[in-house]
Amino acid sequence: MIKRIILALFIIVVIGGGIVGFNLFRTKMIADIFANMKLPPVPVTVTEVVPGNWTPGIEAIGTASALQGTDLSTEASGIVREIYFRANDAVTQGQLLVQIDDRQEKADLDAARATAALAQTTLTRARKLQERGVQSTSTLDTAAAEAVSAEAQVAKLEAVLTMKQMNAPFGGTIGIPRVDVGQYVSPGTVYATLQDRSQMRVDFSLSEQQAALIRSGMTVSVNPEETETTVSGTIIGIDPKIDPNSRLVTVRALLPDAQGALTPGQFLRVRVNLPEESNVIALPQTVVASSLYGDSVYVVRMETPEGASGAQEVARQVFVTLGRRSADRIEIRSGLKAGDKVVNAGQNRLSSGAAVKITDEPAPAAN
Known part of the structure; x- marks a missing residue:
């Protein structure tokens, strides 16, 4: 009975050892195959480093x-009688835009002009009488003062009438009217914008x-x-x-x-x-990869791997110092030199030391 048990244990050990040995052998062979397997070169496109002119900004x-633009406002109060423009009209300097009711001011101006004419006639008569010696100097002075006062009143009313007319201060495009005919406006009311x-x-x-x-x-x-x-x-x-x-x-x-x-x-x-x-080195911003270790690019160089018969193209990760940016380009202050070939597409499939092949178009990334 004991001999049978020992024989069974021996058989189990032999079979188990064989399985374990086979698995170890298989793992070693697979590792050797992968270690000696040569991966195909990764197709990439490159940009050659050429120092050139840089326009910082x-x-x-x-x-x-x-160049000229303002909100137009009224200078006088009153009822809007006429609006002489429409939205987006092109207007010229001095063009009449808005007319405020000025009938009362016109009547006052007519009366003031009549008073001024009478005062001027009285002054002329007083001067003739003074020259004949039948008029006192004080009477002449009074007549002269009244004539000046009447002319000033005329000028004042003419200015008021001018304020009732809103003219374009310069040429341009006028905006949407902000007042309506019949609306009462006060000084400072904005009636349109002119640009x-x-x-x-x-x-x-x-x-x-x-x-x-x-x-x-x-x-x-x-x-x-x-x-x-x-x-x-x-x-x-x-x-x-x-x-x-x-x-x-x-x-x-x-x-x-x-x-x-x-x-x-x-x-x-x-x-x-x-x-x-x-003499500034500037490259497309897409060639630069940023990480916790810094900013880097991949540079393609000719190297002869250990045990190889000849040189081949290899991508090496190079850390760089960045400078100013302009549009889609970035300044490289250190880390590269003229003539370096920097990978500008396909770098997401690279690791430092990987064999590469320079092409016009890189292979598409795997999904």
Whole structure:
């Protein structure tokens, strides 16, 4: 009985040892196969590092305004008798826009003119009598004063009549009427907005550090948020005072070629173009990968792996120091040199030391 038990245990040990040994052998063979397997090169596209000219810029947010633009308001009170414009009409300087009822003032002016004519006649008669010696000097002085007073009254009423007529102070596009015929208005009532959009301006703010880099005459590029239109202009004014609360400086640029592309009050993205610099390395921002360890790019180099018969293209991760950004490009301050080939597509499938193949179009990423 004992011999049978020992024989059974021996058989179990032999079979179990064989299974374990086979599994160990299989695992080692698989590891050797993968260790010696050569992965196919990863297809990538590259950008060659070529130092060139760089136009740095300062980005800001601005607001569009017309070269001339204002809200038109009434100077006198009264009933609106006539409105001589419609919304979005093009008006010229001096054009009559609104007429306030002025019948009473016209009647008063006629009476004042009659009084002035009588005063002038009385003055003329007094002078002739004074020359004959039959009129006193005091009577002549009184007549002269009354004539001057009457003329002043005429001038006053003429000015009042002028205030009853609302004329365009400059040419431009007028907005929606804000008053109606028959409405009573008081001085200061806004009746429309007038904007000369033939030339536009943009006002924006910069920090005091940024403001120290700009000068009048520098060019700016302006983009409305909702369109891809780009309008160029020139800085015409820099506020000489820094706002003590926001620490910002207000800057104004003239946009002479807007030609209706901008609207007063519109939100704008502004870029101030600083002087051009040469021998700067700038690459597309998409080539840079950021991680907790820093910013890096993959550079393709020719290397001869250990045991290989010849050199091959290998991607190496290189850490770089980044600088300024402009549009879709970024400045590389250190880590690269002229002639380096930087991977610009396909880097998501790379690891440092991976074999690569430079192509015109990389293979699509696996789903």
